[in-house]
Amino acid sequence: MRLLAAVLFAALLSCAVAKPIKPECEALLAQNLTLANLDTGIYFYDDFSGWMSFDATFEYCSNRGLEMVTANSLLEIQNLWNMTKGTIWTSGQWVYDSAKPPGDFRWVGGAVIPLNSELWAPGEPDTYLEGRHCCVQCNSGRLHDAKCSDWYAPVCEIPTTCYK
CATH class of the missing domain: 3.10.100.10 (Mannose-Binding Protein A, subunit A)
Structure with a gap:
């Protein structure tokens, strides 16, 4: 469940990011920070x-x-x-x-x-x-x-x- 939440969180954040990032770096957005x-x-x-x-x-x-x-x-x-x-x-x-x-x-x-x-x-x-x-x-x-x-x-x- 926690992994699913992290993946969803990363997907939501990647939509909001003004500076586009490479797909291989999107997991960095899912950190609890x-x-x-x-x-x-x-x-x-x-x-x-x-x-x-x-x-x-x-x-x-x-x-x-x-x-x-x-x-x-x-x-x-x-x-x-x-x-x-x-x-x-x-x-x-x-x-x-x-x-x-x-x-x-x-x-x-x-x-x-x-x-x-x-x-x-x-x-x-x-x-x-x-x-x-x-x-x-x-x-x-x-x-x-x-x-x-x-x-x-x-x-x-x-x-x-x-x-x-």
Whole structure:
């Protein structure tokens, strides 16, 4: 019965999705998570799992066949803020390469998040200057850097490979 409900739920959601996804990814929509279908992507937010570290959020999303959020625009960050009204992890983190100091903030996929990007809140990033391994969180509609061991809400997104 639960499987039938999940299949029906996925069928209903797939009709409502503004960004069409590939048929092989439709099962991802049937997860017992809050679904947000925004014009910038399809996101999953779990109000009940509690907050977690960056690494735990990465594992949480991966175990569900999803990805941590990669915010590619100010609109996407603001959509996520409006959806959650709380601090969430993104897939960004400080990557230090001793061969090419000082390092970069990068999304999990490898794209650089420039230090002067409009995506950052005023005065951010600043934690990486303290020599800590840090990751990127979203708060108040902008990016902030924070210790990876801090705890924030997990938000996942449909992998970009799932969109048609």
